[in-house]
Amino acid sequence: MSETLLRDQICELGRSIFERGLTHGSTGNISARCEDGWLLTPTGSNLGKLDPARLSKLDWQGRLISGDQPSKENFLHLAMYQERERSRAVVHLHSTHSVAVSVLDDIDHAEVLPPLTAYYVMRIGSLPLVPYYAPGDLQLAEAVRGYAGKHHAMLLANHGPVVAGTSLAAAADAVEELEATAQLFLLLQGRRVRTLTPEQVADIRRRYPAA
């Protein structure tokens, strides 16, 4: 895919995410690998109003090659790419329901959400909670790196989800599935719930091996 097309796709996805209220203000960031580096939404940018020509382009040491200054959360994306060679795109949001789940006191830190639906198992599968560090703290990048080898999706405590995919569309689908599942999980609080059984989860994983 040409870099021009990729830039347009990042902006189109940003607009779609913002207009549907999946992130707010100038929160959230989107990145994708290109031929000679990677593209990231700039610092302080509103995902609804991105300019393809001003996206930050970085090298694999995280240095700016061209465009506006990158998001302060650039190191989260870099850690994901460095640990996941097959990942082509990363989406990080402050989506309301996922953030709400990330602040619950009694969640399982190894497996934050239960397998409520087949699509959650297919697109997320397993979701660890990354311990809280202040935005911009490099310890957060190292914590993300620690999970990235085994997980394409993770939830940052008191912050939001980070999800990688084999394409921009795959990363977007996965982070949206996560947000929808977090909303279901909250809707079901206090109710008796029938999750998928371990056998049903294993069957889905056989049919749809993780990308």
Ligand SMILES: [Zn+2]
């Ligand atoms: Zn963030």
